[in-house]
Amino acid sequence: MYKYLQSKEQEMLVMLERLVNKDSGSHYKKGVDAVGKLLSSEYKLLNFTVNSIEQREVGNHLLIRHKEAKAPKIIILGHLDTVFKEGTVKDRPFMIRGSRAYGPGVIDMKGSHVTLLYALKALIRNGDIEAVKNVHIVFNSDEEIGSTTSNVLIENLALGKQYALVLEPARPDGSLVSARRGGGCYELRVYGKAAHAGIAPEKGISAIEEISHKIIKFQKLNQLQKGINVNVGIVRGGESANVICPYAEAVIDIRIDKIEQGQLVEDEVRKICSKADVPGAILELEGGINRSPMVKNEGTIQLLNQIQEVCEELGLNINDVSTGGNSDASFTSNVGVPTVDGLGPIGGNAHSEEEYLEIPSLVERALLLANVIKKLSA
Template identity: 45%
Template sequence: MDDHLCCTEEEMINLLRLFVENESGSNDKEGVDRFGQLLKEKFQALGFLVREDVQTDYGNHLVFQTEDAEEDGVLIIGHMDTVFDRGTIETFPFRVTDRRLYGPGVIDMKGSLVMLYVAMRTLRENGKTLAPFTILLNSDEEVGSVTSRPLIEREARHKRAALVLEPARKNGDVVTSRRGGGQFIVRVDGISAHSGIEPEKGANAIEELNKTLVEIEQLSRPEEGLDVTVVGISGGVASNVVPPYAEATIDVRVSTIQQMTDVERLIRAICSVDYDDRTETYVEGGFNRPPMEFTEGTNQLWQTYRRIAHDHDVSVDHCHTGGGSDASFPAALGIPTIDGLGPIGGGQHTINEYMKRTSFVERTVIFKDFLETLTK
């Protein structure tokens, strides 16, 4: 199958080794920027224009564009950062077996970045005229895209499609919908008092918080893909003091934009009412990733991808997943979006992270033809 590409499997594996050994943990700005410089050189050599979104705390985000990519083009989203600290490569080195490729970030998502580069290089060397492509590679996806979200949303506007390079599912599925998620912190301030001598003078923050949380958890609708879960709680100062303080962390997962809007409004409304008017309840936080909903535009992208895979005798299905990714941002703007286009693997974020070796060339060929079809 690699005769469809500009380089052999061995050359792709060697490039993947280079990418993996250029460690780029989210909190290692120097490492991410060094890896970014390598990518800049690779894509500039293919004729892409380069813009750099300079950051202070995280690595700089990169945007590669064809000359006509401003309007009505295709946005490709990937990330340069991994969850692994610098030095992990010493204890978890890149290695190759007959069936798998191992290493920190090998599937999430250094392998996808090799796939992207080889696909684009093949199209260039074959003399193909590319569609207006914008490639956005951010540096903070693994920590919630805290600085890159505005950039992603800005680049996504007016695009006709967004392609996201997270790895395929273990069974090879691509992703056409995802749940959105957020966290809320509910804090209650009460009044302390000696619990043995004059408890009536106190206002129990833990008791107030518990009553509030019962109401909030009742917002869950698991059958509709809406889950509201208390995941952490703390409070009190001593065993003989009416607690003047209590706090809870609430994880919320939603399947639709409407659910996201409604549940945040209801959480804030519940927290605005105090059972004991001597207490004060505060709520902070919100959603950091909107849901990626399955739309007709996404279905058209998926059907095109599936047909191309079928042409290469590869059976592919699509799925919904509960985890978040940067696909949520263009999808929430109404841009047809498809995710999970990378190679197949598993063990993400662990010292057993791997790529299924046969999927490396296979998914690169399919992706290359997918890009060529979008150009047409």
């Protein structure tokens, strides 16, 4: 399979360019669906069926399996969306500089779509059709904004599966991901009352003052030694320096190490927001803990061992790490399916203007993925 994939490297780069040069930010449904349509056409050429789960606000989710598949035991997760807004591609389209490819979403995770597609092509060409029939692929459209419309879908499809392979990019050193922190996000909106700060300040209700009280209380929820992190990362509010602020909002990011910590933090956040500190202020809270931690358990270790056996056969030295970032791996792990993440290509600086993909890793990770699928299907 190596020689076949090596001969297809240029073709893989062409596919990568086509994918990267389509804006597909989570809130840009048209662009996300365009990426989905491109991939759908490629899988249909390989004799796969593609079922589209229609969505109104975000892109459609795709469920993909071979036409002759009966009861696939491997679920493979990937996402169609990126964090970049419409118009980003026009400003900085796909480009190659040295041995790296650049562009919005090139490593998170458009490169992964290329490696999966060509891993399956390699298996088909190699005659490993039973391995190809053993995968159930899920491409969701809202991973970057919490997978709020797809988390239940993923968990339901994972039930009964033996393995979950998640295509988030590898770490910059090539490491797989065997554990992730859980977490969630809240948005707090505070409504006050405008008034002139010099003429009639007593008539105003400051939303900024109210949200300031809440921010201090949120920050006190941090227990770094126990693995609980609470961060107010975005604050907006105010109309003018001489106007009592009538509206303010804050976005709060939560990270947890243990499943049981989720409910504890949820209870505390809602308790803080249950009563205004500034008389007359009105509070609205949305969000919650939407991902449990991905735990490195016995099932994970056994799956890692099988992947490491493949790495040894291919002459690869790949480690596994724990990371604080979230992914859909939490959903498969949460329903008891042995899960390994970070099976995408190698790159770095995801979500930034300097996001890059190491071009040689396209062939390497496609080869690894193909052989892992083959081994798990034996």
